[in-house]
Amino acid sequence: MAKSKSEETPLMQQHKAIKAKYPDAVLLFRVGDFYETFNEDAVIASRVLGIVLTKRANGSAAFIDLAGFPHHSLDTYLHKLVKAGHRVAICDQLEDPKTVKGIVKRGVTEMVTPGVAVNDKLLENSNNNFLAAVHFGADATGAAFLDISTGEYFVAQGSLEYIDKLLQSFRPAEVIFAKQQQKHFRQTFGSRFYTYTLEEWIFTNTYAREILHKHFETHSLKGFGVEDMTEAVIAAGATMHYLKDTEHPNLQHISNMQRIDQDDFLWMDRFTIRNLELLQSTVEQGKTLLGTLDHTLTPMGARLLKRWIVFPLRDIVQINERLDAVEDLIREADRSISIQQHLKSVGDLERVVSKIPLKKINPREVMQLARALQQVCEIQRLLNDTANPLLRHLQEQLDPCDSILQRILAEVSDNPPVLANKGGVIREGVSKELDDLRAIASSGKEYLLRIQQQESEATGIPSLKVAFNNVFGYYLEVTNTHKNKVPANWIRKQTLANAERYITPELKEYEEKITGAEEKILALEMQLYDALLATLQDFIQPVQRNAQALARLDCLLCFAHNAVQFKYRRPQVTEAYHIDIKDGRHPVIEQGLPPGESYVANDILLHQDEQQVIILTGPNMSGKSALLRQTALITLMAHMGSFVPAAAAEIGLTDKIFTRVGASDNLSGGESTFMVEMNETASIINNITPRSLIILDEIGRGTSTYDGISIAWSIVEYLHDMTPHRPKTLFATHYHELNELENTHNRVKNFHITNKEVGNKIIFLRKLAQGGSRHSFGIHVAKIAGMPPQLINRANEILSQLESQHIEAPMQQIAAPTHKVQLSIFDAHSDTFQSIRDKLTSVDINRLTPVEALLKLSEIKDLLQ
Incomplete structure (x- = not known):
């Protein structure tokens, strides 16, 4: 039987009304010193948080589920709920219960979702926490990426493939889109992201521009360069709406919006970002390029480095600006070391300043802000005499904000508490009224001790003591041994088993004076602290500029450190169309080698007119894949403005890096290994340009041998003959038949990874040499992997039989490239x-x-x- 409204308690009626506004969130309902959850929210909280699920009466109607935790544990439990994928609405008491008769007014003060988290426990220092919005238009797709914890805001517009790459690069914590586009989103991007849908009317051009104009206080969006990017503007408007909708009204730190243009950066699709293991390894505990290169000293530097890796530059001028700066930092080693020492003390300036408008900055963080500004001053001084244009530009961006720095140092105590309402935040000498009140509180307590001493002497009660509790306030406690000595004018308040408690008029007078002073002290401290925060609002943007400049400087210093530490060399990035690497090394693998073992370096030349396609063969485990990846990584690092792991490198400006590496099923999408492989390869073939670098590893392995050879053969021919772009290509394969292509295609060259046979053992020399290889040594690899001897022996027998019967197809019989490639139907028979x-x-x-x-x-x- 359904409960009527009158049967519910007033508290539950209030809860029901608020919950109706946030039906898809877990509502944390503040009741006294606890946050309570009810009904289905209580079941979720109990399961996720591991807290007890109980029942309580709800009026005369029924019992309801209940689970709660102390309010001071909010950060701990909030973190667990959000990490478990739940939206959480925090409902606080908006009135002081002491001053209210009846039910206390309550309301949601914050909605926390994965994409709008600002709590330190929900964030990772080295990672951004982006909220993304996607809008599918008729001709293009728009996307926006906003990190409320740092104020960074990016927008983009383009093809579905481009937006997919951006989602892979930014890795947002949450993606929002229109409800009507849910099916389209799932079909396009799958289920890789935490998502939330909004009503269709939010994704309209008019509404988006209205909310953005209002936020930025502008009449147009021309200043951001996005006026004509309708789909991107709609996505951006949706993110701002979502922040308002989740109770985030104070967003002064979001003061700029940056446009991302595809043509500004070296293009890598999401397959390439995955295959090159830039941000995530494909194996558990595996190291990534980011993990190898990241020696930044600030959280904002670590976050920026990640963006530099997935968005390498395509402008030679900007690339050389970074390379020049890195060279300068290496040359001026003493200055660089001094700057690094100061950077270590900066902390997360970007996130600290973003807490000011959100009203979440605590006194200790305010002092951290002051210390960071002191470091800004020192770093600026160290860069005063730099002649490097980029470093000079960064030096000019730095602003120590001296006036607010001096005010913080003058007003906030050296070691303030985390919570402003605990007192002890404001220094002495800031407010005479505050100092007087503190004197009263301090002297009052001293006076109480004097009372205790005086009364003890006057009454002859040596064990007399003055104490305090919340019921009686200050009182005199006398043990039963001495209670006959108590004066007649003392007022008994409580009898205990072994003692009695009394009060006196004089004691109560001082109690009122002390208690009143302490309350006034806290109120006045909060007033002075709030005034300081109000002034800090005016410094948000200059402090953000400091954070951005320090992040860039941190990344450049990181590149300089890596160059010295790992013996990297400056690459020469040119307008040419070739890649020439001398003694190149894989930056990640060489750092993981056992002590004393050195990486075997190799030369690579890819030239559009002479050596456009390299067919790379060699034994399993010999290092073919490492050579392919290191070529791509060295090219990528050069475009980042980093020195590279090579003795020398001339890198022709590259606009796209494509990779097709490894084999994996997309089971959730119903695609086989071969289908995934063909999808990725088709994406490459359809998007190549003359400045592309293509890395292909074992194309065709997902199907039968002859299908695989046919496809691999035709791909090489297509890249060589059938497209005018002549993209630079590295093609590793076990299909030794492809070596025949060198005889008929003048820009195809065969190379192999060398090895040496010693008795029954194969030694991999890992050195690149001209010419093809005819052996894969797969059985040898199986042997060292631990296969049983009987299995290995049988495999060798079968291999001998197959070789004697010439099972392999004689690829020499394939028709000339001008005709269709067709394998003979007789090749596989007797x-x-x-x-x-x-x-x-x-x-x-x-x-x-x-x-x-x-x-x-x-x-x-x-x-x-």
Whole structure:
């Protein structure tokens, strides 16, 4: 039987009304010193948080589920709920219960979702926490990425593939889109992200521009360069709406919006970002390029480095600006070390300043802000004499904000508490009224001690003591041994088993004076602290500029450190169309080698006119994949403005890096290994340009041998002959038949990874050499992997039989490239078909009469029978 409203308690009626506004969130309902959850929210909280689920009466109607925790544990439990993928609405008491008769007014003060988290426990120092919005338009797709914890705001517009790459690069904590586009989103981007849908009317051009104009206080969006990017503007408007909708009205730190243009950066699709293991390893505990390069000293530097890796530059001027700065920092080593020492003390300036408008900055963080500004002053001084243009620009961006720095140092105590309402935040000398009140509180307590001493002497009660509790306030406690000595004018308040408690008029007078002073002290401290925060609002943007400049400087210093530490060299980035690397090394693998073992370096030359396609063969585990990846990574690092792991490198400006590496099923999408492989390869073929670098590893392995060889062969021919772009290509393969392509295609060159056979063992020399390889040594690899000896012996027997029967197809028989590539149907069969082949190849078709043709056909039929 349903409960009527009148049967519910007033508290539950209030809860029901608030919960109705946030039906899809877990509502944390403040009741006294606890946050309570009810009904289905209580079941979720109990399961996720591991707290007890109980029941309580709800009026006369029924019992309801209940689970709660102390309000001071909010950070701990909030973190767990959000990490478990739940939206959480925090409902606080908006009135002081002491001053209210009846039910206390309550309301949601904050909505926390994965994409709008600002709590330190929900954030990772080295990672941004982006909220993304996606809007599918008729001709283009728009996207916006906003990190409320730092104020960073990016917008972009382009193809679905481009937006997919951005989602992979930014890795947002939450993605929002229109409800009507849910199916389209799932089909396009799958289920890789935490998502939330909004009403269709929010994703309109008019509404988006209205909310953005209002926030930025502008009449147009031309100043951000996005006026004509309708789909991107709509996505941006949706993010701002979502922040308002989740109770985040104070967003003064979001003061700029940056446009991301695809043409500004070296393009890598999401497959390449994954295959090169830039941000995440494909194996558990594996190291990434980010993990290898990241020696930044500030959280904002670590976050920026991640963006530099996935958005390498394409402008030679900007690339060389970074390279020049890194070279300067290496040359001026003492100055660089001094700057690094100061950077270590900066902390997360970007996130600290973003807490000011959100009203979440605590006194200790205010002092951290002051210390960071002191470091800004020192770093600015150290860069005063730099001649490098980029470092000079960063030096000019730095602003120590001296006036607010001096005010913080003058007003806030050296070691303030975390919570402003605990007192002890404001220094002495800031407010005479505050100092007087503190004197009263301090002297009052001293006076109480004097009372205790005086009364003890006057009454002859040596064990007399003055104490305090919340019920009686200050009181005198006398043990039963001495209670006969108590004066008649003392007022008894409480009798205990072994003592009695009394009060006196004089004691109560001082109690009121002390208690009143302490309350006034807290109120006045909060007033002075709030005034300081109000002034800090005016410094948000200059402090943000400091954070951005320090982040860039941190990344450049990181590059300089890596260059010295790992013996990286400056690459020469040119307008040419070739890549020439001398003694190149894999930056990640070389850092993981055992002590004393050095990485075997190799040269690589890819040239559009001379050596456009390298067919790379060699044994399993010999290092083919490492060589492919290191070529791509060295090219990428050069475009980041970093020195590279090579003795020398001339890198022609590259606009796109494509990779097709490894094999994996997309089971959730219903795609086989081969289908995934073909999708990724098609994406490459359809998007190449003359400045592209293509890395192909084991194309065609997901299907039968002959299908695989056919596809691999035709891909090489297409890249060589059938596209005018001549993209630089590295193609590693176990299909040794592809070595034949060098004989008929002048820009295809064969290389192999060398090895040496010593007895029954294979030693991988990992050195690149010209010419193809004819052996994969797969059985040897199986042996060292621990396969049983019987299995290995049988595999060798089968291999010998297959080789003796010439099972492998003679690829020399493939037609010239100008004709369709077609493998003979006889290639996989026995000696009978070899005889048929011999008869057919011996026939001169131009001189064959119809009768002779019929006779030959009869002979072939007899052979088959």
